[in-house]
Amino acid sequence: MGEHAEGRSDLELLEVEMGVLWQRDHRGRLHGAEELVLAVADDGVTAAVARTVPDDLAGDLLDRVARSTPSPPGRPPNVLKECQALLDQAMRGSSTVVGGPSYLASPSVRFGPGMPVLRSDRPGDVRRVRGLRPGNWQPGEWEELVGGGAGAPWAMIVDGGEVVSICHTPRRTAAGAEAGTWTAPSYRGRGYAAATTAVWTDLLSPHCPYLFYSTSADNRSSQRVAERLGLRRIGWLWKLTRAPGSDSSPGRGGRV
Template sequence: MAVAALPGGRTPLERAAPGGWTLSAGPSYLVRPPLRFDVPVPVLRSDRPADAERVRAIRPGNWEPGEWEELLDGGTGAPWTMIAEGDRVASICHTPRRTRAGAEAGTWTDPGFRGRGYAAATTAAWADLLSADCPRLFYSTSADNLSSQRVAERLGLRGIGWLWKLTKKS
């Protein structure tokens, strides 16, 4: 999605905070359990200790070793759900942000496993895992991540608006 620019090619937010800033945006959705999305493989869950042990040694390369152990041991990013095939984690839905008011889903699927519905299945299982003690669940993505937007469509999530982020370049 292109952000409308002011004369001179700058967006209103860039004009308000000039120099060294990046503007990004994307849709945000409300997750309303119960959700269901069936796939022909089991979905692993953080509330089952054997599931954490199943994936402990097959950390995806986009997770640092310490943060992977913390996730599996119930720290930052937990609760989580995953799908593993063979010696690879195929898809993850975890909790990158959580407060007393709500939680946001963070999803990732290994490129070799995309298009199989794994992100939708792990997100539905994640919502089930959190629904009892978390009043609001959210799913957000970037404007250009059409695959992630298809996950929201597959699950019938209700769009609630756009998240806008103004990030200082490093």
């Protein structure tokens, strides 16, 4: 088992990232839309189950995961299919599976964008972007972000009086933080996302033990950002989510 990042294995780092991305109750059960989250590293597999799943079924699922072996990168492990079948039967509906790679984004990295990157720790930069809200941000959300609330710290690139690329902090705990990136469609492919992500890591590295960057399997542009920055892939996260309109309660014939 290889060890990295202050002696933590890749699987342990994925467990930290899961704790950043998902709230859990005192039993370790998930709050949110996902019924099952599976983390797959070269050195093992682990999972978390939603609090809505009956206890005996949750125990069965976790036992199956504990006995499973890692799958090759990008391929859902066989145990995920087993868990999906059990959940669909018990919860009376269909579910969808999505997955993607996860990367360790700390310590801080460097990348030259060819143009300045604005930072949330500089008052002048904050004043500059306050009135430049992109259309995909709600006014209240934008004001909170630039004001240092939810989503901060952040790094942005401005061109032509518009914010064209952002890396912010959608999730953060005492254990770590997750990068959230966006670049205007007409500016993609220029390295702007990599540039803002590099500055984001510089902002957070002194204050946060672990920084993570994750994306979906079909988002090649986002994966290229990780490649440009030289981020180390620590594994894959697979999420099983109940389809809209499906009954979220266990059926009478289910495992309750």
